[in-house]
Amino acid sequence: MTATSPRLKITYATLSADNPELQAAFDRAVEWARGELGKTYPMLIGSELRAGGETFEHRSPIDTELVVSRFPVGTRKDVHDAIAAARHAFPAWRDLGWRPRLEIIRRAADLISERQFEYAALMTFEVGKNRLESLGDVEETADLLRYYADQMQAHDGFVQPMGSLSPAEHTRSVLKPHGVWAVISPFNFPMALAGGPASGALIAGNTVVMKPSSDAPLMGWKFVEALREAGIPDGVVNFVTGPGESVGAELEESAGIDGMVFTGSHEVGMRLYRGFTREYPRPIITEMGGKNPAIVTASADLDEAAEGVARSAFGFDGQKCSANSRVYVERSVAAEFVERLAERARQIKVGDPTQGENWMGPVINARALRKFTDAVEEARRDGGTIAAGGQVLDSGDEARGYFPTPTVVTGLPPDHRLFRDELFVPFVVVAEVDSLDEALGLANDTPYGLTAGIFSQDQSEIERFLTGIQAGVLYVNRRSGATTGAWPGIQSFGGWKGSGSSGKSGLGPYYVQQFLREQSQTVMGEEPPPA
């Protein structure tokens, strides 16, 4: 694929809907992407582009008459072969050394940036993200590659001289790759959460077998294409597609996999966490779900709070692990806060996200839409009030997709299921509280712990929040709410409790180390050459 648009430097901070240059470039890319829809793609096993027998098709959540891509239904044998190819390629990739590895990864990052509009337009068709969210996902992928490469370089390949007991002795600590990593990614950041984890493993000197979500295989494939064009050797990156139950299970069960990085739901992640280490210890990084709270105190700027909650709860239809989905507001300001939040929800333009004016597109599939309608029905049945939304767009072009409206619910008891379970749809529940302490107690009463926010103009309240809240990513008075990680190097991203296994993070300075293990080397006589 050739780049058709000039490169723009994009971050979440500079993305702006009223940038005419950006919108015109996206218009062209959407037209190009339409011509790409419906193609059939292979898996990548070593140097082989394997078509396989049966294929599955992914249809756009914007319009289910559009087939976005077709990929093979991989078998356990395909996965077995991919693991063998990755094992075969590992020693040479490890021994290549980190400097040549970084050159390849940085070249891939530049290719991704050059194609930001084309990839973003395809992503909008594939998962229904709006223009700016798709561009953000693509450019974040490239920046993750660059950031992790910079981390490897800043640490000089992770070789650390140690003390010695005599001048004839040289001891050093070296971080070394494990071997073959499985990379299992979710639908909602289809490029950044395939490419980010894979590049962490690759930079460290591991080889990988990637398995994308069946709701978003194309963006994972585009990432693999960029790596291949950048010169990654055969077998270092392998790509298998198909159901989690067979393709994913083979990755979980195979003794040929040395480590696993999974991003997805709590349910699947915990199953893998237990299964992967059943026979013996192996590293597994699980980044999982969230039910993320925000607290609004009586001292808050209510306009700021309403904007922060709306952006965080309804951005990409609430389908971000960082999304806010429950709010605890002090009783004296609750009515006014809810009115402002509901008004903002009503103003959100929902529709085809390939069009620049639509801020919210569809949810990913029929199951997600059913989750939304079931939650609305449950809220009504249990005495809740639908302060905004609660509907599905079911006429005109939108009837061919899965378009819920941004929904605000009040009046449910704070121990209700809808305050507890991750729904991953644009649905936020609001409860009234009597104090910050009560809000903190309710916010922390969750098996998750990804993001949490507070809106308050009182410094002592903010300090109590920062000290007492149990979550990995905190934000205070942030109009843009809890964007995932913000950007590499700007904010780390990692979960506490049931949201993440590692306690460490993506997007931050401690990521690459998770794909490495320590070795102590003591050499008598001549000092060994640098790694």
Ligand code: NAD
């Ligand atoms: P999911 O758990 O349904 O699927 C994730 C991946 O696991 C997919 O590739 C899927 O095919 C695979 N899978 C499913 N069953 C499997 C099995 N038995 N063995 C191996 N692999 C299997 O998640 P999703 O719906 O794609 O993504 C949404 C979820 O991801 C949400 O819960 C969200 O909070 C979470 N998420 C977390 C983070 C984070 O950084 N913590 C980031 C993004 C998304």
